[in-house]
Amino acid sequence: xxxxxxxxxxxxxxxxxxxxxxxxxxxxxxxxxxxxxxxxxxxxxxxxxxxxxxxxxxxxxxxxxxxxxxxxxxxxxxxxxxxxxxxxxxxxxxxxxxxxxxxxxxxxxxxxxxxxxxxxxxxxxxxxxxxxxxxxxxxxxxxxxxxxxxxxxxxxxxxxxxxxxxxxxxxxxxxxxxxxxxxxxxxxxxxxxxxxxxxxxxxxxxxxxxxxxxxxxxxxxxxxxxxxxxxxxxxxxxxxxxxxxxxxxx
Amino acid sequence: xxxxxxxxxxxxxxxxxxxxxxxxxxxxxxxxxxxxxxxxxxxxxxxxxxxxxxxxxxxxxxxxxxxxxxxxxxxxxxxxxxxxxxxxxxxxxxxxxxxxxxxxxxxxxxxxxxxxxxxxxxxxxxxxxxxxxxxxxxxxxxxxxxxxxxxxxxxxxxxxxxxxxxxxxxxxxxxxxxxxxxxxxxxxxxxxxxxxxxxxxxxxxxxxxxxxxxxxxxxxxxxxxxxxxxxxxxxxxxxxxxxxxxxxxx
DNA sequence: CGCTAGTTTGATCCGGGTCAATGCTGGTGG
DNA sequence: CCACCAGCATTGACCCGGATCAAACTAGCG
Numbered sequence: 001x002x003x004x005x006x007x008x009x010x011x012x013x014x015x016x017x018x019x020x021x022x023x024x025x026x027x028x029x030x031x032x033x034x035x036x037x038x039x040x041x042x043x044x045x046x047x048x049x050x051x052x053x054x055x056x057x058x059x060x061x062x063x064x065x066x067x068x069x070x071x072x073x074x075x076x077x078x079x080x081x082x083x084x085x086x087x088x089x090x091x092x093x094x095x096x097x098x099x100x101x102x103x104x105x106x107x108x109x110x111x112x113x114x115x116x117x118x119x120x121x122x123x124x125x126x127x128x129x130x131x132x133x134x135x136x137x138x139x140x141x142x143x144x145x146x147x148x149x150x151x152x153x154x155x156x157x158x159x160x161x162x163x164x165x166x167x168x169x170x171x172x173x174x175x176x177x178x179x180x181x182x183x184x185x186x187x188x189x190x191x192x193x194x195x196x197x198x199x200x201x202x203x204x205x206x207x208x209x210x211x212x213x214x215x216x217x218x219x220x221x222x223x224x225x226x227x228x229x230x231x232x233x234x235x236x237x238x239x240x241x242x243x244x245x246x247x248x249x250x
Numbered sequence: 251x252x253x254x255x256x257x258x259x260x261x262x263x264x265x266x267x268x269x270x271x272x273x274x275x276x277x278x279x280x281x282x283x284x285x286x287x288x289x290x291x292x293x294x295x296x297x298x299x300x301x302x303x304x305x306x307x308x309x310x311x312x313x314x315x316x317x318x319x320x321x322x323x324x325x326x327x328x329x330x331x332x333x334x335x336x337x338x339x340x341x342x343x344x345x346x347x348x349x350x351x352x353x354x355x356x357x358x359x360x361x362x363x364x365x366x367x368x369x370x371x372x373x374x375x376x377x378x379x380x381x382x383x384x385x386x387x388x389x390x391x392x393x394x395x396x397x398x399x400x401x402x403x404x405x406x407x408x409x410x411x412x413x414x415x416x417x418x419x420x421x422x423x424x425x426x427x428x429x430x431x432x433x434x435x436x437x438x439x440x441x442x443x444x445x446x447x448x449x450x451x452x453x454x455x456x457x458x459x460x461x462x463x464x465x466x467x468x469x470x471x472x473x474x475x476x477x478x479x480x481x482x483x484x485x486x487x488x489x490x491x492x493x494x495x496x497x498x499x500x
Numbered sequence: 501c502g503c504t505a506g507t508t509t510g511a512t513c514c515g516g517g518t519c520a521a522t523g524c525t526g527g528t529g530g
Numbered sequence: 531c532c533a534c535c536a537g538c539a540t541t542g543a544c545c546c547g548g549a550t551c552a553a554a555c556t557a558g559c560g
Binding site: 159160212 | 339341343347360409410412414416462498
């Protein structure tokens with residue numbers, strides 16, 4: 001975690017005019033991440049009804065989606081790119097509490113205000129719905145509501161899991177767990193094999209698992225040299241699964 | 251975190267015949283922690299109806315309330331003592347994910363199985379309800395249901411908060427935050443002032459905030475010597491609030 | 501081609517982990 | 531009533547992993 005980064009992130013991100021593009025949804029039925037999203041619970045009829053209340057939003061890197069404390073008046077389904085979910089601590093450090101991947105649903109806190117902030121880590125697109133429209137739609141489509149509930153359970157579970165990762169574990173254990181958990185999440189989206197995309201920066205990874213950027217970098221390098229993974233542009237390729245799993249258990 | 255402790259904890263805790271006592275609820279209307287519990291949402295009539303489906307359970311120190319992975323067929327409201335909520339990690343370490351204080355509601359995961367374990371840190375009493383009875387009752391009492399929802403929100407918020415505490419923070423910052431958060435929770439129960447009960451062991455505190463028992467002890471001692479707190483039996487007394495708050499922010 | 505943001509790598513230092521000895525306290529039985 | 535014991539807390543000595551600071555390197559991108 002580093003103070004400078006979080007400050008920079010904020011000052012470089014204009015809070016006004018956040019959304020780069022905002023146009024009608026083209027065709028949900030052809031949407032490639034639909035199977036992995038809450039929309040998978042909708043049949044053709046419901047889908048076109050749903051399409052009518054949504055808009056496509058796109059975010060340039062570092063653009064803010066919403067801020068902690070703001071009224072939550074819109075909800076999102078990420079369709080491409082990567083969203084960082086984070087809290088700014090009193091001392092200026094940034095704790096990333098999660099990553100929003102394509103298919104992930106964001107922005108519906110239990111209360112009326114967001115409890116964490118969200119910004120785009122890379123160029124990102126999402127479907128945007130007004131909270132009221134969305135809730136009304138959900139209440140008229142029971143299967144969809146249940147699917148939303150499932151999504152919430154999954155998020156809670158991920159958060160609990162993350163709590164156990166953040167404790168006093170060794171750097172290579174944290175990084176190994178991180179790689180495996182990202183792999184598991186990509187698997188649900190595109191069934192990928194040993195290749196794991198990591199679109200976020202080293203700093204983001206550090207702020208997520210609780211390590212300094214230098215330590216993150218060194219640990220990746222070490223795992224690469226040990227032949228456990230191979231570092232590739234914007235990701236890694238897993239070479240030795242058993243070794244990686246063993247490290248993750250430490 | 252220490253491996254031996256978690257192992258001991260398990261082996262010393264018989265899984266059979268866990269509940270020491272199990273008798274009818276005496277008189278909910280006179281229950282001293284009712285204002286702080288979900289039962290506060292019930293009027294006299296509903297309360298006696300509620301009384302009829304509950305039983306009082308008591309747990310000796312180290313007795314298990316429920317285990318991660320088990321079917322969740324009973325729910326609890328803690329009435330006295332302290333419950334530890336924890337996960338056992340693959341390497342044998344124990345991560346305490348929360349403490350159940352008097353008034354806290356436990357044991358209703360979103361799915362049908364518990365996602366963490368719970369045991370008594372000290373002699374503890376709780377009201378026990380069969381899950382089905384409880385859910386049926388709740389569905390017939392809307393105010394109660396809403397109150398339950400609030401409790402869930404609070405728990406989720408605490409978990410997120412805890413995530414930000416576990417990161418790479420200094421030992422005195424972690425301990426200071428811990429003391430202040432325990433104080434805030436006791437305040438809701440008995441409005442106590444600068445005196446903060448800490449019924450759990452040093453090991454429990456360490457497994458919660460992510461510190462070694464030795465470091466926990468040393469940090470308490472240091473804060474005491476610095477005049478920020480005074481260590482008293484089973485707790486601390488806060489002597490210098492501003493200093494403690496300042497430490498917590500680091 | 502050169503600028504900028506991000507990444508890697510090196511050198512150094514310190515906080516907290518580890519191991520182990522000692523101290524304290526409350527419960528038990530002679 | 532006191533001696534003993536078990537479990538927990540405290541304290542000390544030592545060491546190591548990761549933070550910090552800083553420099554060199556690399557990859558996009560205009």
